[in-house]
Amino acid sequence: MSDLIYMQKALMLAKQGRFTTSPNPNVGSVIVKDNQIIGEGYHQKAGEPHAEVHALKMAGQEAKGATAYVTLEPCSHFGRTPPCADALIDAGVKRVVVAMQDPNPAVSGKGIERLRSAGITVDVGLCKQEAEALNRAFFKRMRTGLPYVQLKMAASLDGKIAMASGESKWITSTAARQDVQTFRAQASAILSTHVTVKQDNASLTVRHADLPAAIQTDYTASSIRQPVRVIIDSQNRLTGKENLFKQSGEIWIISKEERELPNSQIIVEPSESETIHLPTLLTLLGEKQINSLWVEAGAHLAGSLIEQNLVDELIIYYAPKLLGNNALDMSIIPNIQKLALAPQFKFKSINMVGDDLRVVLTPKKDNVEDS
Ligand SMILES: NC(=O)c1ccc[n+]([C@@H]2O[C@H](COP(=O)([O-])OP(=O)(O)OC[C@H]3O[C@@H](n4cnc5c(N)ncnc54)[C@H](OP(=O)(O)O)[C@@H]3O)[C@@H](O)[C@H]2O)c1
Numbered sequence: 001m002s003d004l005i006y007m008q009k010a011l012m013l014a015k016q017g018r019f020t021t022s023p024n025p026n027v028g029s030v031i032v033k034d035n036q037i038i039g040e041g042y043h044q045k046a047g048e049p050h051a052e053v054h055a056l057k058m059a060g061q062e063a064k065g066a067t068a069y070v071t072l073e074p075c076s077h078f079g080r081t082p083p084c085a086d087a088l089i090d091a092g093v094k095r096v097v098v099a100m101q102d103p104n105p106a107v108s109g110k111g112i113e114r115l116r117s118a119g120i121t122v123d124v125g126l127c128k129q130e131a132e133a134l135n136r137a138f139f140k141r142m143r144t145g146l147p148y149v150q151l152k153m154a155a156s157l158d159g160k161i162a163m164a165s166g167e168s169k170w171i172t173s174t175a176a177r178q179d180v181q182t183f184r185a186q187a188s189a190i191l192s193t194h195v196t197v198k199q200d201n202a203s204l205t206v207r208h209a210d211l212p213a214a215i216q217t218d219y220t221a222s223s224i225r226q227p228v229r230v231i232i233d234s235q236n237r238l239t240g241k242e243n244l245f246k247q248s249g250e251i252w253i254i255s256k257e258e259r260e261l262p263n264s265q266i267i268v269e270p271s272e273s274e275t276i277h278l279p280t281l282l283t284l285l286g287e288k289q290i291n292s293l294w295v296e297a298g299a300h301l302a303g304s305l306i307e308q309n310l311v312d313e314l315i316i317y318y319a320p321k322l323l324g325n326n327a328l329d330m331s332i333i334p335n336i337q338k339l340a341l342a343p344q345f346k347f348k349s350i351n352m353v354g355d356d357l358r359v360v361l362t363p364k365k366d367n368v369e370d371s
Contacts, residue, residue: 003069003097003123003126004126004127006030006032006037006067006069006097007030007069007071007097007099007126007127008127008130009028009030009037009040009069010028010029010030010040010051010069010070010071010099011028011071011099011127011130011131011134012028013028013029013030013040013041013042013051014026014027014028014042014043014051014071014134015028015134016028016042016044017042017043017044017045018186019185019186019219019223019224019225020044020045020223020224020225021043021044021045021046022046022187022188022225022227022291022292023046023138023188023289023290023291024043024045024046024138025043025072025102025134025135025138025139026042026043026071026134026135027042027043027050027051027052027070027071027072028040028041028042028043028051028070028071029041029042029051029052029054029055029068029069029070029071030055030068030069031055031056031058031059031062031063031066031067031068031069031093032066032067032068032069033059033062033063033065033066033067038058038059038062038063038066039054039055039056039057039058039059039060039062039063039066040054040055040058041053041054041055041057041058042054046080047080047081048081049081050074050075050081050084051070051071051084052068052070052074052084052087052088053081053084053087055068056068056087056088056091059091063091063092063093064091064092064093065092065093065094066093066094067093067094067095067096067097068088068093068095068096068097069096069097070084070096070097070098070099071099071100071127071131071134072098072099072100072102072131072135073098073100073101073102073107073108073109073111073112073124074087074088074096074098074111074112074115075102075104075106075107075111076107076110076111076113076114077106077107077110079106083111083114084111085111085114085115086114088115088120089114089115089118089120093120094120094121095120095121095122095123096115096120096121096122096123097122097123097126098112098122098123098124098125098126099124099125099126099127099128099130099131100124100125100128100131100132101124102142103139103142103143104142105142112124136148137188137291137292138291140291140312141286141289141290141291144286145283145286145287146282146283146285146286147188147189147282147285147286147290147291147292147293148291148292148293148312148313149282149293149295149305149310149311149312149313150183150187150292150293150294150295150311150312150313150314150315151295151302151305151306151311151313151314151315152180152183152294152295152296152315152316152317153302153314153315153316153317153330153331154168154170154171154172154176154180154316154317154319155171155316155317155318155319155330156171156318156319156321156322156323156327157318157319157320157321157322158322158323158324158327159329159330160323160324160327160328160329160330161298161299161327161328161329161330162199162298162327162328163323163326163327163328164326164327164328166199166200166328168199168200169200171317171319171321171323172317172319172354172356173319173353173354173355173356174354175353175354175355175356176317176319176353176354176356176358177210178210178211178212179212179317179353179358180296180317181206181207181210181211181212182211182212182215183294183315184204184205184206184227184294185206185211185215185224185225185227186292187227187292187293187294188227188228188289188290188291188292188293189227189228189229189230189252189285189290189292189293189294190204190227190228190229190230190293190294190295190296191230191231191232191293191294191295191296191297191301192204192229192230192231192232192295192296192297192301193231193232193233193297193298193300193301194231194232194233194235194237194238195237195297195298195300196296196297196298196301197231197238197242197243197244198237198238198242199298201242201243202243202244202296203243203244203246203247204229204244204296205226205229205247205249206224206225206226206227208220208221208224209221211224226248226249226250227249227294228249228250228251228252228290229244229249229250229251229252230252230254230285230290230293231244231251231252231253231254232254232276232281232297232301233253233254233255234254234255234256234269234274234275234276236255236257236259238253238261240260240261240262240264245261245262245263245264248263250265251263251264251265252264252265252266252267253265253266253267254267254269254276254281255267255268255269256268256269256274256276267284269281269284278304278305278308278310279308279310282310295311298328299328299329299330299331299332300332302330302331302332303331303332303333303334304332306331306333306343307333307335307343309343309363309365311363312362312363313348313360313361313362314345314359314360314361314362315358315359315360315361316330316358316359316361317353317356317357317358317359318356318357318358318359319355319356320355320356320357343363344363344364345361345362345363345364346361346362346363346364347359347360347361348360348361348362
């Protein structure tokens, strides 16, 4: 079999960690000798062994003289676990195929260098595009300090996200809501506002029973990590009695001052502005190791994030219904006076999800090719 097939296997393994590894990246590894896979593994959880360590353990003594396939450069530093580059050297592998160099400044070429200095042949770049897409949120934080922002909206065909009364449960179908649960489960954090929390009585949690059946089968309820719920509340409108506070999981309230709320950490956003300065908020979240931020909010926050070019991906679920002109718009962006000023996106994918359409878009300025 070819290098390509083994690397694809390693990428498939890496994806199995997508609900659990945050803030770490997803990584998979396969060890091959005489055209046989003798070891395989993936990184499951921060603080636990890396993919290569699992694969080497399975391969045992047979790893000597074998080829290791890894979807990300093996680490070269002591973090919570010892360097994987050393583990590969100690096991006596003779060749390592790496999909891409790790942009994490703590690694960034040093792992590859260490392997080469030990006389191991290292080939870099096989399936680089797929490996990049697999960890695009982690890589964005490593490169820019900011989380990867996905803005979700559930809308009618005429682009409305709620009735004038604020009623918005449920515009889209069960299948679309299961899809949203899958995205939530993969996010490091969910961003919303006091308005949406109150209006929708939203808990913003991942519920195992609401995930698609295949995911429920593959992952136990206890293995699913709750993303941190990050709620903007600059004017201290939340009382602590909302449904959000009754569900377990971390809550960070973004406020302008310290105060007490149940089960919550208050994060004081320090800018001079009266409301929350969104770029500062994203920087704070990046510093707190939030790789991917899943936004579920109303038209005001959605419009502001778009207007300020802070969205990496727009995910819109269109239900095949019309809510009419009294319903609430999808985004409030008041300063578009001419067509030339309109925020522009390009279509990335369009899929049917149940009875609805899921449209994924990226900002037009973003020319990064990812899948
Ligand atoms: N269909 C869907 O996908 C969906 C999803 C979520 C919500 N909704 C619906 O949306 C409605 C609520 O929408 P909404 O537009 O009234 O509220 P919203 O966008 O959820 O929240 C508005 C709040 O966001 C913060 N915000 C907005 N722009 C900001 C900026 N530029 N800088 C800093 N903070 C900013 C402000 O918080 P502070 O007041 O703390 O400063 C503001 O009061 C509800 O009816 C809900 O059901 C629909």
